[in-house]
Amino acid sequence: MQPTATSLSIDRSLLRPCAKLPLLGNGGMVTRLHFSKLVITMYGDCRRKHQALIDSVNTMNRRGKKNEAR
Numbered sequence: 001m002q003p004t005a006t007s008l009s010i011d012r013s014l015l016r017p018c019a020k021l022p023l024l025g026n027g028g029m030v031t032r033l034h035f036s037k038l039v040i041t042m043y044g045d046c047r048r049k050h051q052a053l054i055d056s057v058n059t060m061n062r063r064g065k066k067n068e069a070r
Contacts, residue, residue, distance in 0.1 A: 010060075014053040018046035 019042055024035050 010053065010056045014049055014056065018042070018049065 021039055021042060022035070025031065027035075
């Protein structure tokens with residue numbers, strides 16, 4: 001049986017929302033540096049996850065169109 005757009009599934013981890021960003025507490029320059037690094041890392045993780053979700057949906061759409069053409 002050929003896969004169809006409805007028979008494919010998306011990894012559940014891609015369907016979860018991105019983590020909420022922490023609030024910056026009071027602190028000095030080191031605290032701000034650590035906070036900035038954390039936020040940048042979290043953004044990168046969310047961006048990769050979002051791109052993977054987009055890629056999965058695009059793959060499903062392409063496969064669905066191939067099956068419609070048959």
